[in-house]
Each structure stands twice: as structure tokens, then as C-alpha cells.
Amino acid sequence: EPEVTQTPSHQVTQMGQEVILRCVPISNHLYFYWYRQILGQKVEFLVSFYNNEISEKSEIFDDQFSVERPDGSNFTLKIRSTKLEDSAMYFCASESGSPGNEQFFGPGTRLTVL
């Protein structure tokens, strides 16, 4: 069964460093998302991406964040200068595009900022 994959599974970085989280969505999907979950809290929407541009972003997704789909398969989230409060689990999701279809989530990348 097709699945969303994410790398790395765990990333440890120093405050102020740049990180890139990578995702490979399901191949025929058209809509892509990043969510984050601070430990013990709810899952929060960051950004949605369709047709090579951002569809919507939350207030969390400030200028430190960017997304890119550099080729036909990868979907990346970059944090330019990490802060302690960026420590969280980051989930990538993709969706086929039919209204109401579920979003399929990757296993997540746990980001730890020291």
C-alpha cells in the first residue's frame, strides 16, 4: 500500500541552525501539508501546498519557515533559524484531491532544538 515517508525520523540541532525536513508524498497525490505537534499537545496545521504554491498557511508559519517541492517526488519544510520552541513532531501529509478524502500522514520527524 502506498505511504507517505519522512526523513529523518529524528533530527537534533542547535538553536539558530537551519534544518530541512523531507517528505515523499504518495505519488499520485496533489495536495500536500505540513503539521506539527508539540509534545503532548494537539496537531496543528502549518501550511498547505498545491500546484507548486502555498494554498494556505497558519500564523505559526512565519518567515522562518518555507516549503518547496524541488522535484516530482520530494516535499520539504525548511526552518531557517531554529528556536527552542520549534521542538516538535512534524508531520507531512498528502491527499489525492477528491473532496473530503482523508489526508495520509507520514510517520513524522521529531525535531529537537537544543
Place this chain on the structure above:
Amino acid sequence: AQKVTQAQTEISVVEKEDVTLDCVYETRDTTYYLFWYKQPPSGELVFLIRRNSFDEQNEISGRYSWNFQKSTSSFNFTITASQVVDSAVYFCALRGLRTGANSKLTFGKGITLSVRP
């Protein structure tokens, strides 16, 4: 704005008991979709069920069933004959009819379910 409230935070049951997880939502959309996701201790998010707002028929799928009531904006989820492997955090989520900007999922805070042997 969309909002999902899961008032229960933690539930503990003994194996084979039935358990119902509550979800109440708010939305201005006339068409919307409701979901339940499961997050086991390993951390991934697993899709369980989906219901659209224009179909209030309640369904059963194996040990899972759901009760969608538009009049009370509730979308409750029941696990029948619970098993230890059901122990996880369960999230209720809401999304509007996709128009580009409405495609995000809004999650509740989650309910931690512990099933004891």
C-alpha cells in the same frame, strides 16, 4: 473559524469494555468533513473513519462505530469490545469543503485511551 472540542482527556477501560469518545465541533461551513485519527505510542497518525456533513447515516465498521448528529454538532466514536492494542491517543478532526484555502484539518486536543488487560 473552525473548532474541535474533545472534552474527555483520558479514559481508562478494561479489555472487552465498550468505550465512546466524544467530539463536538464548530464550523460556519455548510459542507464539511469529520475524521477520527488514532495515534499509537509509536507516534504516527492513522486514519480511522470519515463522515461528510450531508450524510447523517451512522455506520459500523468492525469494532468501530460512529454517531454523527448535526443538530448537536457531535461526532462520537465508539470502540466495541476494546483491546489492549486500542490504547492510543484519538483525535477528532474537521475540514471544510476544499476550496484551496479550506483544505486544512483542524484537530481536537485528543483523548488518551488506555485499555487494561
